[in-house]
Amino acid sequence: MGAVEGEELEWKSTIEEDPEGRGGGDGGAVRRRRGRSDGDEDEAEAEAAASIEREFDGKPVPAWREQLTVRAFAVSLLLGVLFSVIVMKLNLTTGVIPSLNVSAGLLGFFFVKTWTAALARAGLLRRPFTRQENTVIQTCVVATSGIAFSGGFGSYLFAMSETIAKQSTETDYSQNIKNPKLGWMIGFLFVVSFLGLFSLVPMRKIMIIDYKLIYPSGTATAHLINSFHTPSGAKLAKKQVKMLGKFFVCSFLWGFFQWFYTAGDNCGFVSFPTLGLEAYQNKFYFDFSATYVGVGMICPYLVNVSVLLGGILSWGIMWPLIDAKKGSWYPADIPKNSLHGLQGYRVFIAIALILGDGLYNFFKVFGKTIIALVSQMKNKNSANAVVGSDDPSAYDTSPVSFDDKRRTELFLSDQIPKPIAYGGYIVVAIISIVTIPHIYPQLKWYHVLVSYIFAPVLAFCNAYGAGLTDWSLASTYGKLAIFIIGAWAGASHGGILAGLAACGVMMSIVSTASDLMQDFKTGYLTLASPRSMFISQVIGTAMGCVIAPSVFWLFLNAFKDIGMPGSEYPSPNALVYRNMAVLGVEGFSSLPKHCLTLCFIFFAAAIIINAIRDIVGEKIARFIPLPMAMAIPFYLGSYFAIDMCVGSLILFVWQKINKAKADAFAPAVASGLICGDGIWTLPQSVLALAKVNPPICMKFLSRSMNEKVDAYIASLS
DSSP states (O other): OHHHHHHHHHHHHHHTTSTTSOTTOOTTHHHHTTTSOHHHHHHHHHHHHHOHHHHTTTSOOOOHHHHSOHHHHHHHHHHHHHHHHHHHHHHHHTOOOOOOHHHHHHHHHHHHHHHHHHHHHTTOOOSOOOHHHHHHHHHHHHHHHHHHHHTTTTTTTGGGSHHHHTTSSOSOOTTSOOOOOHHHHHHHHHHHSSHHHHHSGGGHHIIIIISOOOOHHHHHHHHHHHHHTSHHHHHHHHHHHHHHHHHHHHHHHHHHHHHTTBSSTTOSGGGOOTTOHHHHHTTOSOOOOHHHHHHHHHSOHHHHHHHHHHHIIIIIIIHHHHHTTBTTTBOTTSOTTOTTTHHHHHHHHHHHHHHHHHHHHHHHHHHHHHHHHHHHHHHTTTOEEOTTOSSTTOEEOOOOOHHHHHHHHHHTTSOOOHHHHHHHHHHHHHHHHHHHHHHOTTSOHHHHHHHHHHHHHHHHHHHHHHHHHOOOOHHHHHHHHHHHHHHHHOGGGTHHHHHHHHHHHHHHHHHHHHHHHHHHHHHHHHTOOHHHHHHHHHHHHHHHHHHHHHHHHHHHHHOTTTTSTTSSOOOHHHHHHHHHHHHHHHOSTTSOTTHHHHHHHHHHHHHHHHHHHHHHOHHHHTTSOOHHHHHTHHHHOSHHHHHHHHHHHHHHHHHHHOHHHHHHHHHHHHHHHHHHHHHHHHHHHHHHHTTOOOSOBOOOOOHHHHHHHHHHHHHHO
16 A cells, blocks of 8 residues: 555656646647747747647547457456466565556557567558557556455455464454355456446546546556657657566566575575574565565655664564563463464554554545535536646636647547446446345345445545545545444354455445546546447456456465465455454454553554644655555564665665666666566466475574584484
8 A cells, every 4th residue: 555655646746747748738829829939939839849639630549449459458468467466466465566557558568569560560560559559458457457456365355264364363253254265256356346337437527527637647647658659759668668678587587596495484585684683583684575676666765764664663663572571461372473462463553553544544535525526516617627736626717728629529529328337337236236145144235235325425535536636545445344334244243254345345346436537537638538448447357357366366276375474475464454354343352451552552643643744744744754654564574675675775876877767767677577576476386386396495594503403413414
């Protein structure tokens, strides 16, 4: 979450300089200023040049059916698998997932451009590659990989398993477990993932045209795709892809090389005690992860420093102090991973920080949404909203630009019939209400019905808030559903599992609705048809409903210790979500001594820190840590934070040496590192399934322990 949030904020700072890419360009500027001075003519030419759509004025816009090509969906399928593997790996390690939109757009451009260039040389090219087709690919890929996140494989869905339940505080979990099986996971995703796509389709004109919401991530993606299809942008894109390819190969080979030294627990470079053995015991070490070095290069400095600060506060200060209270605050002989001991403080204090941060931002964005919506409704008929204004109630009466006129005309030309939207929502809702209780008997049909009655309103609020702030609060809505539905179902009727399932229902609807509106904004700015956007989102979602569970199933079968503390894939968020459900149903009675007091302190601290950040202004706020990012290492440790800070350091030095080159190629380098290391997981999984084990175990021992090992080996001989 922290990484995604930080990435969105970074996008926003770029977009607000010129929200719609118009640069003040006006379609009639050149004609009106003819006959004036040379300076005026130069100014007019500059304004015309700043118009994005004038660069594409001579190129016909393909019909919506022509934007949906077989090659686009073939590339989308390939990239969807790649990004689903990456997101799944991040889900099951730390849960920090950066934005992969740039990589999706860049690789989509590369694959299709390479294919069309080869056909053109052979004289067989029938249909050129357009920015609209590029937008379809990006939309489909992000929709596919998005299911790997909203499907809850690292959170609510895996939290239902017996593996996670055994680590929780509950004493009897017999009626609150549902172990992952490929069949029911695919079925569940199919019945919950499409509802959000239908819920806000009738609102697309209001959101994009009438209210002119910015949607910074969607706007940034559109600018990226538009630039790819200009002559200068295409040249830069080729260089970026070349750079991505180099680091993809290096990252993949580095993962392969590391594998040879991992023949056992705590073996290999991932267990290298780079800062000393005592620091290693407290989770402070660099684990040579190319993935998180790449993530660190994408995330803003504040996110990376916040994560590191959280690790220092928890593993460097708090946990050693609480560990010293063993025997007083909690039994000394309690198992190491029991939530009634030190592990309980780690998990529940992290939950308190996450909930405090999430609720603060929920009410903040929700309040902004309501205020802005009321303001829009009052002023809707008096003027046109100023695009990109921080205050949505600000209006102007300037003439409509050439770009806006062209985009609006095409955006409204391919209408999605309202009966399809309304009918689709009702049909899918009925299917879900009937089906979901069969998958989760603890979640009754009336629980699902009530969720679907309120879901469109919540989806609208989330999509509107994302348009204003670029913050999607889908996971927060899901957490609220855990507490509300879990408490409604009750502890004696499987309330824990009901709450987790309700989280999946709500999170899927709210997340996909917001994503679709982002894609409509991208399509609006690239002249892609809303119909092609909607269909590509539907196809991408359908792909994700099969690909994501299949990838998760591959992980489960290849790596037997998934979800266990200290393993390669500990899935920390799953335990967090499980214990949220336990708290919602059973209360706080099972917490260790003074844990509840500390939870209240950190819950309040998260709210206070966020309030201070909003009060002091942007210049000072960039030095105040983010509570959500600080919470991530409380359970896991600081090793990945060190990786991310190394990525930040690389980017910082690169920008000092050559800022222009760093800004142009750092995202490509980071994407290459993430993709290469992520895709290595596939052959690693195949090797594990084939029972091909690494040949070497590289371990690190203290001098005294090494002497004991040498003496033991000598005694055997």
